């Protein structure tokens with residue numbers, strides 16, 4: 001189909017944006033590079049430290065280039081067990097933290113998408129009551145209700161279990177409200193079209209609502225995974241056994257007040273390993289929400 | 299395939315708004331019934347009650363002789379075309395059309411056959427792999443139609459399906475919908491606020507006002523014998539000229555034929571007027587004759603509309619082709635006896 005085009009003819013300069021000049025481009029790049037250096041240098045330096053022996057680290061200044069102990073240090077931390085945290089290998093900590101972060105992220109998303117679905121699309125008695133109930137819990141984050149929650153976990157015998165680590169952090173008013181706002185933007189006609197097309201509540205949820213929420217779910221998953229990964233206070237309370245620790249707790253425990261007691265090279269390795277999974281999640285999920293942002297589905 | 303019978307149907311919304319106040323309509327099999335009326339008169343509400351998307355507060359709705367008040371939209375076996383099309387944005391055109399069939403457990407090869415033949419009828423074949431956002435407004439409209447047709451339902455329901463299209467496309471689609479409905483022979487209810495769409499599409503025309511049926515019947519019958527001043531001014535464009543009568547008299551008329559005793563309003567359509575200097579034979583057979591002063595001229599090409607001030611009020615007069623008349627001209631206007639309409643003080647035809 002040859003349709004008349006209303007765009008101006010493409011010229012060699014059509015990529016230039018408003019106000020772009022050579023100096024401007026240089027300035028922009030300089031600022032960006034400076035920013036990257038400021039953010040990236042500490043991470044790089046941690047990596048460098050993780051590849052030197054403890055002796056090198058304790059004898060300043062620390063070299064600016066990676067050392068030759070990469071394989072040894074990482075092998076020792078991942079599988080050998082770290083003395084100050086009861087000989088638990090960092091591999092176990094990574095596994096624990098992954099389970100907890102995934103559990104929290106997935107659990108929160110399931111719970112909140114279902115409650116938002118109920119509140120937006122069903123008319124039942126006490127609907128607004130439940131909505132406000134959820135809304136009010138926004139004012140009660142974990143830290144505020146930590147003692148009663150701890151008591152409940154003790155009574156249920158959930159100390160040192162994944163359930164105990166995950167479940168109290170799952171209830172989420174924020175995510176419920178986010179999904180609610182999104183669901184409210186779905187046109188009523190679409191819901192009715194699905195009803196006429198013979199989709200019951202479950203089919204509507206599975207075939208229409210879930211695919212349309214994909215972008216929101218992806219973005220929320222990233223945020224919640226990192227939220228779960230970086231939890232500190234709750235895992236500290238609810239775990240006693242060293243092999244149930246999360247990586248953030250273990251990292252804290254590894255550091256002693258006396259420098260000589262601290263295996264700094266392993267601390268550096270653990271720090272490096274602790275930031276890998278969140279980065280992976282962001283990089284992998286980014287495809288989903290970037291695409292979602294580019295192609296508007298509605 | 300099916301009749302639709304509404305008996306004294308009412309709708310009271312939870313807030314207390316009575317949107318439909320007792321409507322009875324019998325739609326024969328294979329007929330296209332158009333509900334027309336101003337915005338807010340309850341057309342959509344009535345249609346949605348037939349669809350089962352809205353509960354019926356009182357009265358009954360029967361499809362194919364079976365009362366369906368208590369059953370949901372799925373079991374009613376209806377298909378609906380929405381004003382904003384309501385296509386599933388994440389599904390390809392093919393899946394949009396197939397979705398309803400899949401939910402009903404139609405076998406896969408049967409779905410494929412039906413989707414493809416419907417796509418062929420609507421010339422959508424090359425679009426089957428696209429998503430709704432990659433389609434133009436007109437194409438989306440066709441997909442929405444396709445989604446309804448592919449199901450082969452007992453009744454089609456349309457809620458202002460053409461109101462988002464530009465005028466030219468709207469005209470084309472109007473013809474196409476009419477032809478499709480004829481050839482498929484599916485009983486249809488079509489809601490619109492556009493009287494032209496209503497006149498051209500309807501087998502049965504139902505004019506609604508404030509939750510009630512003002513008049514129903516064949517479109518041309520309604521045009522020729524509007525039952526009330528409301529219908530007279532709603533059907534036909536420009537609307538009928540309505541002039542008040544005072545005790546059977548009319549000040550501006552030079553001559554006025556015999557008037558029914560209880561008439562309070564006199565009406566005649568712009569296209570039923572004649573403008574001449576000489577009364578000729580018309581005056582003899584008891585035509586209305588009045589004097590009017592032209593205030594504005596609207597030439598449309600095939601015809602021109604004169605906006606005039608007569609002694610009794612403003613009137614519009616249609617003259618064929620182009621006209622030499624201009625604002626300020628005085629002219630005598632005639633309307634034949636049989637083209638005059640009289641309405642009582644309650645607005646009803648007498």
Ligand SMILES: Nc1ncnc2c1ncn2[C@@H]1O[C@H](COP(=O)(O)OP(=O)(O)O)[C@@H](O)[C@H]1O
Pocket residue numbers: 311312313315316317335336337338339340341342343344
């Ligand atoms: N869900 C609703 N709740 C309350 N009142 C409504 C609702 N839907 C429509 N109405 C009211 O009912 C009347 C008829 O509406 P509608 O059937 O949409 O009119 P139309 O389609 O003829 O423009 C209007 O006064 C409207 O405000």
Ligand SMILES: [Mg+2]
Pocket residue numbers: 341342343
């Ligand atoms: Mg409407």
